[in-house]
Structure formats: structure tokens, C-alpha cells
Amino acid sequence: MSPAYAASAQPAKVSFNIPAGQLEQVLVAIARSVRGIILFDPALVGSLKSVGVSGSLTVQDALREAMQGSGLEAVANPDGSFGVHRVAVKTALPIAAEVLPAPIVSTEPEPSVLPPVIVTNSVDTYHGYHDTGFIMRDTRSATRTDTLLANIPQSIQGVTTDLMESQQAQSVVDTLRNVSAVTYARGSGVDQAATIYVRGFIAPVMKNGVADLVSLTNVINGRGAGSSAITSLDTPIAAIERVEVLGGADSIITGGPMEPGGAVNIVTKRPQANTIREATLEIGNDGHRRAALDLAGSLSADRTWTYRTVISATDDARTFDGYDGARELYLAPSVGYKHDGTTIAAGFSHQLNHSPFGGYQSAELTAQGPGPDQHTSPWGRPDDHSFAAKTELFYDLEQRLAPGWAFLSKAHYTKLRYNAAGYANCFPSFVGASDGICFPDQSSVTSYTRNIENSVRASFQTGPLQHTLLAGMSYGQTRLGSYSDVSPLGGVIVPWPPSGLDLPPVSAPASLITTDDTFYYTNFFLQDQVTWGRWHVLANVGHEQERNNFSTDTDSNGVEHDTSPPKNAPVYNVGVAYRLNENTALYANTFRSFTPGSTVLDSTLNGGPPGVVVAPPTIGRSVEIGVKLNLLNNRATFSAAIFRATHKDVLYQLSGPITATSYSDYVLLPSTISRGIELNFAGRLMPGWNLTASYSYIAFQYAKPPDQDPQISQFPRHRASLWTTYDLQSEAWRGWGAGIGLTARSGYTAVPDSDVLGHIAGQTRTDASIYYRSRHWSTTLGIKNLFNRRLYSDFATSTVGVEPSRTLLLTNTFEF
Incomplete structure (x- = not known):
């Protein structure tokens, strides 16, 4: 419709x-x-x-x-x-x-x-979705086919373009505040997330259904030693159509290893026939400036050929802690064709990022709670930064072969170049120390990623059963082309926390090491979607494998071993949805995922004999039941889910030996368990009044290592979000409106370096906006963290991220 x-x-x-x-x-x-x-x-x-x-x-x-x-x-x-x-x-x-x-x-x-x-x-002229307001109605991400959300036996939440624009979202991380089951550990950059968690587990991030297989990683001899670079999380908001969160251990969809909490999928804008000529200009605190251009339309009179071009540029004057500001340029043209059983979209994107080493705040976690802000001035030099250039090419093809039969193919190629020079890592000498040490970062990496997926889809009936069968294979590889992670030896002693430093400049690396180190992933899958009256069944089976060509190690006898044999595991998804009526669906599912096991030398496993230990894959399982409702004459949706996810057989090295030898001792941990509930609502309550709300309760418990107390959950158990807007209805105020939102969580505990529990209190953040909309232009004045509270991130270790203080944004959009 x-x-x-x-x-x-x-x-x-x-x-x-x-x-x-x-x-x-x-x-x-x-x-x-x-x-x-x-x-x-x-x-x-x-x-x-x-x-x-x-x-x-x-x-x-x-x-x-x-x-x-x-x-x-x-x-x-x-x-x-x-x-x-x-x-x-x-x-x-x-x-x-x-x-x-x-x-x-x-x-x-x-x-x-x-x-x-x-x-x-x-449907015949658009390659994207048809979201309206704050509601998603369908998706391809969970099944690789266009399917109504009500017919998918899985929790799927999302953030639409209209919701992102309404909230003046600044990043993918910003949009994920609307999904209460998502938390993140704040990374070292402006509004960056180092790690995304869904239901307490690390979540893979996909873009258009293709996962970042090796993100932020400089792979050297099997070791991750990179720093921040461009990932899918850094896709500009101007280029995004929606952000989806899929619940459960869905390795078949992510196409590779994952933990059992869920995954995030970013869907970028695609070609369309209807004309778009839209320019956006935005200014904010600390000299923030952003401009974007969105162009789309038909290339042929019959509207079979279409295009889309998105351009986004950011030029910030400075960070709050005195670093030179971030700069970004993004260009993404694409073309589409739909006619006579052939549908194809193809394009490329090129993104340049200049990211300062500052622009984020953190506090040391103590037994008394978070300490004072650590970032008050540059820790190194104001011009310390990283530079990344990322080029991506893609195509997405569907070719009808015969009535009910189609061939599907998509491919994605990425080249990433990353360089850093400056003082990135500073640490106190010990907890409570008055001095610390800053280490220079002098690194460079170039990597290449290729992904391709081919499948055949068949739609047919067997008696009363309607089938949509999909069989295919995906293949991915990430190759490290060159790198240099050799930093200048030694660090610089500084006062703690660092302030007003005058440190020598750090130059870029003088030479690069050329390599052919490569990760490989394969995923074979067979899927059947069965409809029988009110019943909708989703059944997936797959076989996944990971390997690399570079991991070797030498044991104590001087014998070299290949520590990278293929690691594989069968995976499956089974779910059932039952439509009680046209507005109500009940569902249940059980999913399975895996992460590869490791091979370690001169070790023991679970007290067994010493030697070469080949650990089994870590198996994830999730079970979920839920309900999905269409409400208010289809103007709103509500969903509720109860879930349990486990992650078993994680390889853990003991700090104290259990054998009287020089060998390293490992054990396989019992299950890490996450259980909880999710509630989500989105829609229009009455003319002019739109609302989205989310709540989750997550009881997350790490597996208990031998002879240790159970580790605590480092996540809040309760999280909730709400955002609502209202358009004034009187003729005199037509076009004017306002929005207000809350993001709240309960308190939680973490273990700082002192091994004494640190507590982070519960909190609520308030955002607000006023706006005016006319036929060809709009303007929005928004305030994030309206009451300028000192707020902390939802995950902590020895430090905890401090959220930005009150932020003002003025966004203007023009159609021409």
C-alpha cells in the first residue's frame, strides 16, 4: 500500500x-x-x-x-x-x-x-522499503525474502528514516537507543561504539545483509592489534533507510560466527523512480557542521531505470576536549533496473574519515563509583588523529527463471586503508596514581574484503502447503594487504589525568609489511517458508566454516604446528508463527549459532593430558516466544518477546595451574546465560501524535570459572526508551510541532582494577525538539540531554564512558 x-x-x-x-x-x-x-x-x-x-x-x-x-x-x-x-x-x-x-x-x-x-x-519502481512513520511492516533481512514481520517467528525491531529524522540522529549508535535490548561499550572516538551488545552478547553488524567479518582488526599472526577504522557503524545517517535489530542466534543470516544474542543490520538507501531533490544543513555545539544531499529519480521514460545518489559531509571545528574536529566525506551513487522479471541494483560508495583521538569522555571506575572526567584537554597533541578511506562496490540481483523460480545473487567488495599517528593510549600508573604513561600510536593497515551469495528460490504448493524454498551458499574473505603496527618504543610519563601536555609529534610509519594473510568463511544454507492457512513456519539448516592461511605456532620442542585448520559447525533455525486473526500473531523459535574453537600448544584441557589442545566450537542457542499485534486500525504495532540465550564451551585459561607442569591449563566454561523480556510499541495514537517506546529486562550471567565467584553482569537489567512527536492541529499553527523523549536504565555494577565492585547508578536522559514543516522545507531545533545531567554508558570495565553533555542541533531540510 x-x-x-x-x-x-x-x-x-x-x-x-x-x-x-x-x-x-x-x-x-x-x-x-x-x-x-x-x-x-x-x-x-x-x-x-x-x-x-x-x-x-x-x-x-x-x-x-x-x-x-x-x-x-x-x-x-x-x-x-x-x-x-x-x-x-x-x-x-x-x-x-x-x-x-x-x-x-x-x-x-x-x-x-x-x-x-x-x-x-x-513495487515495480523501488528497490528499497516502504516504511511509513515510525513503523516497519516487512523485511528481507531475516529470511532473504520479502516477508511481513507478523509472519516471521522472530523478534525484529527497527528504526525508520522518519524516526531518525525526527530525533536528529547523528549515528547508527544514536538510533539504537530506540531498541532497549541493545547496549554498547563506548569506543575511542566521537560517538563511536567499540562493541555492540544485543541481549548481553556481542552482536555482529551487517550492512544490507553483509556482515563486517573482520572489523577494526589488523590481523597479524592470528592476533588482533588494530585501532578504530571505518565499519558499517560509521555509515552516515543521510545514507541510511532503516536500522534493524534481529533477535536470536541467527548464524545462517549473518553468514558467519556469532554469539546468540542477535545482530544489527543497516539498510542503505536504494534507487527509486520518484524524484527526490533534498538538501540538509545542520549546525551544533563545538562548531559542528553537516551537509547532505539526497537525489533520486527515473533515468528512463518507462521508469524501469532509476538512480540514487547520497552525498554527506561533516566538518567539525573542534572537540570539547580541545582536539581538531572530525571531518568526513561520503559519496554513494547507485542505479537500479526493474523490468520483465529482472531486478538489479548496483553502486559504490567512497568514504573518507579524519577522526581525532579525542571527542569522547570517560571516568575511572572506583569502589565509590565513577570518578571525575579524565578528558579535559588533549592527551597528546591537538592534531593527533587517524585517517581512513573506505571504498565499497555492490550489486544485488534477482532474475526470474520461470513461473515460481528465481535466481538471487549479491556481492560486496571493500577496500579499507587506515593510518594513525598520535598519542592514543594513556593509562594511570596504578589506581589512584597522580601520574601515568602515554604510548604513541603509529599504525597503518590496508585490507580487502569480498563477499558473494548465490541462491535459487522456488515457490510452489504441496497440497494445502505453500512453500517458498531457498537454497544457496555465501562465501567471504578478508585479506590483509599491508600493515605496520610497530610503534616507537617506550612511552611518555605524564601527569594524571593528562592536561596541558606538550609532547613531541608522532610521524606516520616509515615502511609497510606486505602480506597475504586471509580469513575465509563459507555458509551453505537451505530454507523453507511454509504457509498453511494461519500457520507460518520458518525452517533453516546450514553448515558454516571458518579458516585462515596464516596461523602457525611452535611448541616447546621446536615443532611448528598449523593452528588454523578449518573450524565448522552445523547450525539451524526453526520457528512457527500462528495468526490468530489478521491483527494478532503468536510465535516461537529455537536458533543455533557458533564461534570457532581455538588450537593451543603446550596446554591441557579440563585437566587432561598435555599437548596440542583443539577446543571445540563455542555453541550458542536461543529460544524465544512472543506475540505481535496490529493496533488502532493498523496505525500502530506492538510486540512482546520472552527469550533465553546460552553460550557454551568458551575456552578459558586458568590463572592458577591445576597440573604441576609448565603447561598452560585451560577449561571449557559452562553456559553463559541471558534471559529476559522485550516490549516494543510504535505508531500513531491519534491525528498528529506519533510515538515509539521500548522496554527490556535482561538478566545476564557470565559462566563461572572454576574456584572463582560468579562474575557479575556488567549491563543494566532494565532499559527503556520513549520518543513522541505531536503536530499542532489548528489551522493557525499548521506545520508546527514538538517532540520529547526519554532513555532510562537501572543501575549496574562492574569490577574495576581494584577488584572491588563499582556501582553505576540508574539514570534518565531527556531529549526535546520543536520543528516547523512546510511543503518544501523544514527546520528542527533539538536539544539532547536537555537537563545537562552527567550520564554514563551502559557498559563498564575499569573505566566507564561519560555521555555527551547538553547538545543543541539545528537541522534544516530543503526540497528543490
Whole structure:
């Protein structure tokens, strides 16, 4: 269903002068004239013509005149919108007649979107999604096929473009505040996340369904020694259509190893036929400046060839702690083609990042809680920074082979170049010390990543069962082309915390080491989506393998061993959804994931004989039950899930020997367990009022090492978020509105270096905005951390991240 935006039903008349033409375009013109909502299925209006509309008419009369002789009628909805339907045909299909739909097929009213925009891309002209407002209706990420969320037996939450724009989101990390099951450890950079956690477990990050196989890593002899570089988390907001969070141990979808909590998928904007000419200008605290351009449209008269180009640039004057500001340039053109059973989108992106070594705050964690801010001035020199250049090429193809049969293929290539020079790592000499040491970072790395996935899809029936069968294989490799991680020897003694330093400059590395070290991943999968009346079954089986060509080690006898034999494991997903009615679905699932085991020399395992230890893969399992609801005449959605995830057989090295030898002693830990509930709501409560809210309770418990007390959870158990906007409804204030949001969590404990528990108190952050929307431009003034509270991140070790203080943003968007 494509929504065009038209005014709520009112008896007042409006002057129309819309010429004859395609019915779809006439409906859009009516919507533009009165700025409200008209809902219609592009396939329904198809190639129908309209005589146009002229004169002073009510919206109802204008629609009746536009559709005369078409066999269609406009029906007023309770929220003031209009739906276009065939005369005398019911709008709701019986559950038993459901087939797997194209992206948006619901014939019920969809939520309004703030700000009002025209969305009329049909399935035949758009390569992306058709999200409206704060609600996602369907996805390809969980099944590799277009499937309604209600028919997928899995928790899937998301952040749409309209929600991101409404909140003035600055990064992917910023958007994930809307999903309460997600936490992150703050990284060393402006609004960076070093690690994303879903349900307490480390989560892989994907972009358009392709995972970052080796992120932020300089792989040298099997060791990760890199620093921050460009990952999918650094995709500019201007280029993102939605951000999805998939719950559960879904290794088959991520295409490689993962822990059992879930995964994050970033979906970038794709080509479309409808014209977009949109420019964004933004300013904020500390000289923040951002500009973006979004261009899209048709390249051919029949709208089969389309394009999309996104350009984004950031130029910040400085960081709050005195470093030179961040700079970024991003360019992403793409083209699309849809005609006669062939669908393809292809393009590339090029991203340049100049990232200061500052711009983030942290505090030392003590038994009394977080200490004072550590970053008050540059720890090294104001111009200490890293530079990264990332180039990506992609294609995504679907070719119909015969009725019910299709070939699917997608590929992704990435080249990443990263250089750093400056003082990045500073530490106190000991807890409570008045001095510390700063180590220079002088590193460089170039890496290449290739991913390709091919599959065949077949749709057929066996008796009463409707099948969508998918069989395929994905292959990925990440190769380290060259590197230098040799930093100048020794560190520099500094006062602690560092302040007002005048340290010698650090030059870039003088030479690079060329290598062919490569990680390889393969994933074979077979999937069947079965529909039988109200039942929807998802069954996946797969076989995954990881290997590399460089890991060797020498034992105590001088014998060299290959420590990188192939590591593989079978994985599976099974889930069932039952549609009680057209608005209610119950579901349950069980998923399985794996992470590769390790090979270590001169060691023992679980007290066994010494020698070469080959640890088994670490197995993740998740179980989940839940419910999904469409509410308020399909203007809102609600979902609830209860889950349990376990991670078993993690290899752990004991600090004290259990054998009287010089060997290293290892054990396989019992299960790390995460259990909890998730609640999510999104939609429009009444005309002009949009809301999204999320709550999670997560009880996370690490596996207990032998002869030690159980490690505590370093995550808050309770997290909640809420964001709501309201458009003023009176004619005098038309276009004006306001938004307000809360992000809250409970307190939690962590273990600082003193081995005494440190407590981080619960907290609530408040954001607010006021905005004005007109037909061709909008402006939003937003305040993040409205009350300027000292807030801490949701994960801590010996230090805890300190969230930014009050931040003002002014965002202006223009259509031309």
C-alpha cells in the first residue's frame, strides 16, 4: 500500500486545478494540495487514467471526481485519512488466503508520517522499503525474502528514516537507543561504539545483509592489534533507510560466527523512480557542521531505470576536549533496473574519515563509583588523529527463471586503508596514581574484503502447503594487504589525568609489511517458508566454516604446528508463527549459532593430558516466544518477546595451574546465560501524535570459572526508551510541532582494577525538539540531554564512558 499524504476529512472546500493524467499522479496531486493522507495500492490503480479535478471541492468530492469510471472508491478512515479500494470488495484478506507479499500489501490504513511527504513508489519502481512513520511492516533481512514481520517467528525491531529524522540522529549508535535490548561499550572516538551488545552478547553488524567479518582488526599472526577504522557503524545517517535489530542466534543470516544474542543490520538507501531533490544543513555545539544531499529519480521514460545518489559531509571545528574536529566525506551513487522479471541494483560508495583521538569522555571506575572526567584537554597533541578511506562496490540481483523460480545473487567488495599517528593510549600508573604513561600510536593497515551469495528460490504448493524454498551458499574473505603496527618504543610519563601536555609529534610509519594473510568463511544454507492457512513456519539448516592461511605456532620442542585448520559447525533455525486473526500473531523459535574453537600448544584441557589442545566450537542457542499485534486500525504495532540465550564451551585459561607442569591449563566454561523480556510499541495514537517506546529486562550471567565467584553482569537489567512527536492541529499553527523523549536504565555494577565492585547508578536522559514543516522545507531545533545531567554508558570495565553533555542541533531540510 502506498500512502500519499492528504488532509484529514473536513467539510471545508479546497480549490483544485489538477489536469487529466495517470490516476496515481492525480491522487498524489490531491494529497499535495491538502497535506494529509490518501492510502492506495499502486498495483490497484495501475495504468488507470483520471479526468483530473477542478473546482472548489471537499476532499471526498475531489477523490470521487478523480476516480469516476475506475471501479474504485475512497473510504474515509477514523483517523481522517482516506483509503482507495475496489467498489464492493472487502479490504481485509482472510488469513487462509495469505501468500508471501511484496514489501507493502496491507490494505488497512497505515500510520501518518511526520513530516508529511509523498511516497508513491510502487513495487515495480523501488528497490528499497516502504516504511511509513515510525513503523516497519516487512523485511528481507531475516529470511532473504520479502516477508511481513507478523509472519516471521522472530523478534525484529527497527528504526525508520522518519524516526531518525525526527530525533536528529547523528549515528547508527544514536538510533539504537530506540531498541532497549541493545547496549554498547563506548569506543575511542566521537560517538563511536567499540562493541555492540544485543541481549548481553556481542552482536555482529551487517550492512544490507553483509556482515563486517573482520572489523577494526589488523590481523597479524592470528592476533588482533588494530585501532578504530571505518565499519558499517560509521555509515552516515543521510545514507541510511532503516536500522534493524534481529533477535536470536541467527548464524545462517549473518553468514558467519556469532554469539546468540542477535545482530544489527543497516539498510542503505536504494534507487527509486520518484524524484527526490533534498538538501540538509545542520549546525551544533563545538562548531559542528553537516551537509547532505539526497537525489533520486527515473533515468528512463518507462521508469524501469532509476538512480540514487547520497552525498554527506561533516566538518567539525573542534572537540570539547580541545582536539581538531572530525571531518568526513561520503559519496554513494547507485542505479537500479526493474523490468520483465529482472531486478538489479548496483553502486559504490567512497568514504573518507579524519577522526581525532579525542571527542569522547570517560571516568575511572572506583569502589565509590565513577570518578571525575579524565578528558579535559588533549592527551597528546591537538592534531593527533587517524585517517581512513573506505571504498565499497555492490550489486544485488534477482532474475526470474520461470513461473515460481528465481535466481538471487549479491556481492560486496571493500577496500579499507587506515593510518594513525598520535598519542592514543594513556593509562594511570596504578589506581589512584597522580601520574601515568602515554604510548604513541603509529599504525597503518590496508585490507580487502569480498563477499558473494548465490541462491535459487522456488515457490510452489504441496497440497494445502505453500512453500517458498531457498537454497544457496555465501562465501567471504578478508585479506590483509599491508600493515605496520610497530610503534616507537617506550612511552611518555605524564601527569594524571593528562592536561596541558606538550609532547613531541608522532610521524606516520616509515615502511609497510606486505602480506597475504586471509580469513575465509563459507555458509551453505537451505530454507523453507511454509504457509498453511494461519500457520507460518520458518525452517533453516546450514553448515558454516571458518579458516585462515596464516596461523602457525611452535611448541616447546621446536615443532611448528598449523593452528588454523578449518573450524565448522552445523547450525539451524526453526520457528512457527500462528495468526490468530489478521491483527494478532503468536510465535516461537529455537536458533543455533557458533564461534570457532581455538588450537593451543603446550596446554591441557579440563585437566587432561598435555599437548596440542583443539577446543571445540563455542555453541550458542536461543529460544524465544512472543506475540505481535496490529493496533488502532493498523496505525500502530506492538510486540512482546520472552527469550533465553546460552553460550557454551568458551575456552578459558586458568590463572592458577591445576597440573604441576609448565603447561598452560585451560577449561571449557559452562553456559553463559541471558534471559529476559522485550516490549516494543510504535505508531500513531491519534491525528498528529506519533510515538515509539521500548522496554527490556535482561538478566545476564557470565559462566563461572572454576574456584572463582560468579562474575557479575556488567549491563543494566532494565532499559527503556520513549520518543513522541505531536503536530499542532489548528489551522493557525499548521506545520508546527514538538517532540520529547526519554532513555532510562537501572543501575549496574562492574569490577574495576581494584577488584572491588563499582556501582553505576540508574539514570534518565531527556531529549526535546520543536520543528516547523512546510511543503518544501523544514527546520528542527533539538536539544539532547536537555537537563545537562552527567550520564554514563551502559557498559563498564575499569573505566566507564561519560555521555555527551547538553547538545543543541539545528537541522534544516530543503526540497528543490
